[in-house]
Amino acid sequence: MSIVIADEPRVAAPPPPEPVVPRRNYLNTEYGVLSWLLTVDHKRIGILYLVSISAFFVVGGIAAGLVRLNLLSPTGAILTEDQYNRMFTAHGVVMLFLFLIPSIPAVFGNFFVPMMIGAKDLAFPKLNLASWYVFMIGAGFAVYAVLVGGIDTGWTLYPPYSSRSHTNVTPGVFGVFITGFSSIMTGLNIMVTIHKMRCPGMTWGRLPLFIWAMYATSFIQLLGTPVVAITLLLLLAERVGGVGIFDPAIGGDPVLYQHMFWFYSHPAVYIMIVPGMGVVSEILTCFSRKNIFGYKAIAWSSVGIAVVGFLVWAHHMYVAGIAYYSALLFSFLTMLVAVPSAIKVFNWLATLFRGSITFHAPMLYTLAFLVLFTVGGVTGLFLATLGTDIHLHDTYFVVAHFHFVMVGGMVLAYMAALHYWWPKMTGRMYSDFWSRASATIIFVGFFFTFVPQFVLGYHGMPRRYPNYPQEFQIYNVLSTAGASILGFGYLLPGIYLPLSLFFGVKSPANPWSATGLEWQCPSPPTTFNFDFVPVVVCGPYEYAIGVDQLGRGLPDPPGPGDAASPYRPVGPAGPIHKETEVVG
């Protein structure tokens, strides 16, 4: 059954008056470096993480750029083979452990989980600050290792090579080991907060989907990370002590390392993507002006991904010498994990269907996520299938698949989250034109970079090789050209977002007319988020009847022509209507 509610004006409840902008917010309550370094405010810690991982993103991006530049020529354009090995390892280690894993959980999870569930702070504020310090110490070791001397094993650090390589493996492994603790601390904090600190009325069925996604992510962080910690510790013991349990010389089994490593590192890709899915669920429904389709399905599919994601790791090892029977088993289980991901994509599409969609920067990034993640997910099935994987294993097909999911999926979701919540975090609006331009440029550049890699991989170009036959050059040149577009696209937010801090228009409390609790605080929020105890009366996405979670009406959404507010984009069509469909 479906009811179309389409009328105007149709106000279920009056929108709340614009909250008085408090003189003191979390940003100006204290000044000075120490007030940041010793803060226990979850919002400030989120900002600390934002700044640090942005720096690591630049480092990893430069390494990626050098790798791509080197691949312009079949014999290696600018780097020696050794330098090339070090460079792709630097790219992998920095991007995965220092950017992707902490990206959304540590920045937006820290910042918005307490606000979205109506809490004053995370459950353990000091632990939260400690997690940032631990992260920075670990990151210091890892960045030192990959930049000074370098590591040439690839980010997977497989023994026996990694225990014998004459490069800087020891500090690198140690750094990754330490950052793991920071990840556990963040996950534990968020998980306890969600369990214990929800405000009155915030039942599990009323949690925003971002919270469900963060819950699933924290679950993986808690259960997966310790296993990779012990694995890396054993690797360190082997490397430093000269004898260890993965050492084939004394009867050890290097494939066991791969089992233990991927027991974490495969679920780790869900640590990276599931928060992105949560962000997408928030943004899609807001910019479609429709209730989310299939709330329970999306919520439980997050948990489903978290659980099933633990059952699939050995698809990385089909050709590593594992048993045929277990390869078959893992192939089957890997197919299973596609189911919850697909459930999400279908529900998002159904949410978009007949919505009043506006294309602001967060939505553009989100739509790009949808396209790229779907391509990445479907090509993942080729790799999950035992037969085709033997052909595609360790080729650029894998590289392209992984980057579609991680860059096309996760990084775009991260950008979407950044653009969606930036007005709340900073109280300033960024340039509408430039943000839309950067979303478009990134999307185009991304396709140019990674579609040729599918072709390359299918024709058999192995990954991590600096040299290749002449006939592959055209694809590599295409890919590198795309990478430069992509790099330019990433550069733009690096310019207009900081500029918006100084020149941006002040943002109202709820610039996107969204329903979540975080929009009920002023922008930027005060130190304790809420001046009152919020009491939640309805679900998180009541766009159909136009009320927020406190049961109050929504301000007008930003349409492509609301000239009354200068920070809103101006377009020809006039303000959009709250046309909404309730299905079910």
Place this chain on the structure above:
Amino acid sequence: MTTDTHKPDDPPTMHDVDKVGSLFVVYFVVLGLAVANILLAEFGHLGNLSLPVQLGIGTVQACLVAWYWMHMRRGDKVVTLTAVTALFFIFIFYVLVLADILTRWRAAI
């Protein structure tokens, strides 16, 4: 609520004070099991059964410690859920790694 007014028939709460006697009973049982474990291993000659017996004794000891000393018997449901989840994922870890190891072809070594 204070512990003084708490009647023995009420359902257990987090604020119950343990009885010293029950703590010592658990202590002697756990200690006795440890001694039994060592004696069985040294003089029992259980052969293939020894590992399951040893781990079984360990499990009983661990359950006693968790249930009585870590106060799981009066903890939140979510605490129990946490513990069960951790054990379940170890189970998955074991089963799927052993699925490979036990069916893998290995040359004579």
Place this chain on the structure above:
Amino acid sequence: MSASTHSPVLKHHFDNLEQQHSAERLGMWMFLATEVLFFSGLFVAYTIYRHWYPAEFQFASSHLILWIAGLNTGFLITSSLTMTLAIRSAQQGNRSALIRHLIATAALGTAFMGFKAYEYATDVEEKFVPGWIFQEEYAEAVADLSEKDHSTAHAKHNPVRELAKLNLDKSVNDPGYISPQRVQLFLCFYYVMTGIHGIHIIVGIGCILWLVQQAYCGKIPRENYSTVEVVSLYWHLVDMIWLFLMPLLYLAGGGLKH
């Protein structure tokens, strides 16, 4: 009402003490879940190698020092008891008993580490350490044994030499040959497992001493007993892990006499 809204131990971001304490307990339990998975990696690896190399594991295990393990088990179980008694004292607001029980716990933990250190020292003296120490001793023992008169072979006695004697006149594929390489594999497990467990004990002792200091300064009033309980959860888990390590490492010999 034990949960006063203006209690000095209530942190600002919690609504009441009940919420604060249940959050602390849950946080510790979740941390324990990660600890268990941390050790599970070692247990899985151990299982595999024990399945592959039973004879070597049996030999090596039976040459560890059982009496120290047994004594240490007693120390740890007793320390768990005193820790639980400490919670009880905290609940009753009995500060001196709390401090007494905490110090007893820390002392028992220290005794554990002391005997552990003695055990390590003995192992090192016996060259029962994987890597070049073991290999050199083994090679020397083989060389000694191949001399006709065996005069120097009895000069020293340690597990490594015993292994060399056991393998005398056997080749790698003979039944009863105990591979010195795989004995080292067991020793890797022995040192890594007990080492990591020892680090956990040291951290635990540190936490308990911190509790003693807090209690001494009167910062653990009756309504805040859950601080003691949270530390005790950790201490009990470390104890529990030992209850599994002990049979796996020390009792794998299956009564093999030496």
